[in-house]
Amino acid sequence: MRRGWFLPIAASLGFAFLYAPIVSLVIFSFNESKLVTVWSGFSTKWYGELFSDPQLLGAAWLSLQIAAISASIALVLGTLAAVALVRFRRFKGRTLFSGMVSAPLVMPDVITGLALLLLFVAMESTLGWPQGRGMLTIVIAHATFCTAYVCVVVQSRLSDFDRSLEEAAMDLGASPLRTFFDITLPIIAPALVSGWLLGFTLSLDDLVIASFVSGPGSSTLPMVIFSKVKLGVSPDVNALATIIIAIVALGVLIATILQLRARPKKARG
Amino acid sequence: MTTAHEPTIPPPRRLRPWNAVERRLAKVGISGRVLVLVAPVLWLLVFFLVPLAVVFGISLATKQFGRPPYSALLSTEEGTVQLTLHLSNYIKLFTDNLYVAAYLSSIRIAAIATVITLLIGYPMAYAIARAPDRWRNILLMLVVLPFFTSFLLRVYALTGFMRGNGVINQFLGLFGIEPLVMMQTDFAVYVGIVYTYLPFMILPLYTTLVKLDTALFEASADLGARPARTFLSITLPLSLPGIVAGSMLVFIPAIGEFVIPSLLGGPGTLMIGRVLWDEFFTNTNWPRAAAVAMAMLVVVVVPIMLLQRAQSAVVEK
């Protein structure tokens, strides 16, 4: 066994590398000066500025809506796909299907974005739908790649699901559909929640795909941030980042605590 | 008691709504399977597979002014349908040095960054896997946490760290060291990729390492192997699927990366994702962008297949 000094030191340095930039970002969000890197006193004025910027607030609201809708669509599609992949051992086109489900996980964003945009343009000129590009097209694009993530999460939960639980329900008189709602759904619920949250976060985070498929007047939060950052460091972005990091950290913390509490329940009955 | 439990004929079954719905669907020839498959299959066909076909089709068109800004593949002229395919975009890809150089430098940058990520991620994953149980979950959470915070903002955080008067240079200044130029260099791009993709490397590595039976190491030591020997001949080979999976999870998206080179890299940092972006947004040459995308797909297909094999190996163990 290697119980030397190397591993702890390497791990500590690694974590320092992961967190130092974030910590400095948070600290400088409370900086008085507009020069982001020179400390000149504590202030929360950048937060105030943030909440009086209508462009930023509008983009944030749009992003939240898109994230919620696309995560919900992805939840349904991804769960169905996971059920099919885990439960239906053999069906026509299974390999193609599983490839289609998992490919968006690793597909470079620029390709996905370009491909969907070209599709939307081609569909508009031949079918007349979707008219123009905006929230709808972004939702479709995000739901597509979020489906892959939801599917992976639900799949892993389903594959260690004890099938005899469902058989027991049917044996006691429940029809297959009834069994799904009474037994399967409640048991895979934690995976559904984490799948949805994952989809929500990824959608909220996406810059590249949204840039391709959005239209005029439908700039998402990452798009606004990107254009600000392109122009140079601005302290209100620091403030925004701090808020997002705080929300995410809180969310992950709560999820972890819930999971730790729920652990004994995982013992299969 | 005995009489109460005498096997009796069960009460007549009332028609319950679920059963009725199922029966009706079954009558029209719709089984549960079809119902489950139809939505995801249709969605992915229309919004994943067809778009790739469209990209391929448009890559065979040429740039045109108007809406849409590319030539039509099919045209009807005097009652005959004509199919016009242009290979010019692909020929350009191979003959124009810009594209060839961009592909090669993307692969180089992604590969070097992947190796660095592996070198940093492996000890971390190993340390977490060998940590006491109560620490393990907290450390894992610390790895995952940055992954959930915005990717864009993390890249942005790095710019604040590495710029001319950034945190690092101010720190170095305390020791009287001249400020280093880090931003807008390839170095910054490496740091950016390593920084943002580190969790993708650590998680699959951790998954394989944590499953290794500690008895294996004890057996190896018992048979006379020193720790370094044990690592090389036991730990490393057994964690190979994790190494491949983690490396591919970093390498594949890094090849097509756009945000990192455009925020951290300099004008000389050539990456194919950026070339595609510029071709599309700046030059509005959609067919050329489509051809660049097709060529990029070819580049990532082999790594994707490697990844799938490694992933099934990670899961199986």
Add this chain to the structure above:
Amino acid sequence: MAKKPPLAIDTRPWRDPKAKPFVRIRNVTKKFGDVSAVHDVSLDIYKSELFCLLGGSGSGKSTLLRMLAGFETPTSGTIEIDGQDMTQVAPYNRPVNMMFQSYALFPHMNVEQNIAYGLKRDGLPRAEIAARVAELLALVKLQDYGARKPHQLSGGQRQRVALARALAKRPKLLLLDEPLGALDKKLREETQFELVKIQETLGVTFIVVTHDQEEAMSLATRIGVMNQGEIAMIGEPTDIYEFPNSKFVANFIGSANMVEGVVTEDEPDHVRIRSAELGCDIHVGHGVDCAPDQLLWWAIRPEKLHLSRDKPAGIHGANVTHGMVEDIGYLGDMSVYQVLLDSGMRLRVTQTNTVRGNPDAITWDEQVYVTWGDTSGSVLTV
């Protein structure tokens, strides 16, 4: 083949050719792809029986049980329960309930909800459900545990909840898949008798799948031994043990010494078999359906053999052979001797340790005679 001694006519329905079976399995075959898990099985099970399907893994016993529950549909053949053809009926429409090997207790429901689940599916009034749940909790002695979740129960308690849940709908037929498999040895013995008691009280027909022969022997009214998808033998526990019908059953149940022999005398009242392996003749004190010079097998249980230092008389100059004690396994209640015969064959002989610390017991390397009664062994032709 060994002939059974004549039996008194009693209440056991399987001995009455006119009795109507409750479960009727006719020529059932189940194939998964090209492999038949169950091959042409026919089996009658009578009301209030506790029938055990006994077999190793892959013997098809679980597949047969799952076909009775409705989770698998036979490839061919029919299954009738209480006179009704159930072959194609969905599991949720069968008057049959099952207790699962993993218990399959719903982890998100408490004990009461688990037990009530099937009753709710039948649309019973709430008051009746509550009464029935209380009655079942009392039956399995878990009155105070109704509000607990499955993960808060011990293994034995979970097993009882699973039983109560399966009994809740008052099924005509209860299927039990390795009902005691997940319990430790001590608890398993206690639970065995409890299970039999409940079965007798309720009069429900039980079909139990198990790989544990001791469990099958002590639980069952009859046992069906399964081997490679087929029924090797059906019979009462004593039949299966004392009168196995084949080499497979003789070897599978308990342990047996098996030798090859040739028939030298074939009379209506006795048979003589010459066995080179054993180094002596075997005199069998009853008629056997065989022909002179036929090659067959003779099996005898270790406890039916006797050891002695002096040469015993034997029967008609047969049933005595000689060897040396090669090894002794002391098990407390008895000792297992391994005797190396002069012919080179090894016999397994058990002797009950009736005397405490017996100084006169036969020990290692002693020369011994092995002998047996003329009806102690089984003559097997397959």
